[in-house]
Every structure is written in structure tokens, then in C-alpha cells.
Amino acid sequence: MFLAELEFYKKFSHNRSNSIAVSVAPLLPANSMILDFGCGNMCTSKAISNIVSDINIVGVDVIEDLNLNLNGNTNIQFKKYSGLSVPFEDHSFDAVLAASSLHHTHSPEFYLDEFKRLVKPGGKIILVEEMYVNKLDFLWIAWQDYVLNKMKKGVPIPLRFRSRNHYVAEFKKRGWDILIEKSLRPNFPYQHHYIFQLKNS
Secondary structure, three states, X not given: OHHHHOHHHHHHHHHHHHHHHHHHHHHOOOOOEEEEEOOOOOHHHHHHHOOOOOOEEEEEEOOOOOOOOOOOOOOEEEEEOOOOOOOOOOOOEEEEEEEOOHHHOOXXXXXXXXXXXXXXXXXXXXXXXXXXXXXXXXXXXXXXXXXXXXXXXXXXXXXXXXXXXXXXXXXXXXXOEEEEEEEEOOOOOOOOEEEEEEEOO
């Protein structure tokens, strides 16, 4: 666990978060309230807030990351929650961001339903997630995820990865329109992430 306190790990996390933020910031509406689901140390949220004007971000996670430091950012806040239903009222957010977090949950599908509940009609869901294409790919991304997350205390590692086709089918079930689909390989170890911008019905 001490490895996450070392400078090389902090730099790795910072660079990865910046890479994700640069890719997703243009997909988030300005002058809006955003939920950062599975926010970790909130480096991604902080980087986004430097790019998108007049944005407020609430991060939720099941642990308080040991590298969490909001540095007095008044437009960003953190809330720890139980890992079950997300503790906000229906239609509380203009957009939900879930960056490499759904595979850490007990059920990605449950949280897709939560995002639908939490986002306003016509709001956006931004999903950044490692999605496998075959069994070998699953083993590769699962191994990397396990090793990297064992460096931090308390991070759930259930390895609930899903395929791209599975996610697309789940989006369709919920009546979401896929507005944008692109890919990203943020920082070492460069595993492939899909980025989806979805519109809530």
C-alpha cells in the first residue's frame, strides 16, 4: 500500500488523469453539475475543472483515496458512500462521468441504472472503461488492474469487466443514444479504453 504514497505513483496517476481529462472535458456541458462516479483521488475532476468553465463536480467513492487533496477547490467536493445506491435524488446532475470505475463495482449494470436515475432527461453520461474483445484481452486488462490497484488500501478489485458489445447492448436497453464513441490509451501500461458520450432519454 505504501507504493501509492511514492512520487512515481503520484506522477503516474496525475499523468493518466490528465490524459483522460483532456479527452472527456469537451464532452461535458459548461455551467453544469457533474457527478464523478468512482472518483478516486479526483485528479481527473481537478484537471477537468481547469478546462471547462463554470463547472461543479461532486465525486463519490467507497473509500477516501490516500492521495485525495482538493487544495481548496470550491467547485469540487467529495462524498464517501456505501457502495450501494448513489446517495442523490433523481435527476440531480447534468452529466455523470464514470472513468475506469464500473469494473470496480459489484454490478456495472446496476450503476448504469443509477446513472439513468441521476441524470436529467437529455443529460449526458460519459463512460471511460476498459472493455475486452476476447478472453485473452480480458486476462490482460484484469491482471494490470489487479496489480495497479493492490498498491492502494481498500480499493475493491472484483474485476467486473465487460465486452464492448455487452455495454452497447446495455445502452440500447436504457434508450441511450450513443453520441460519440472513441478510444484512448492513457499513460503506461497503455491498455485500451473506450470512451462513450451517451444521451439520457
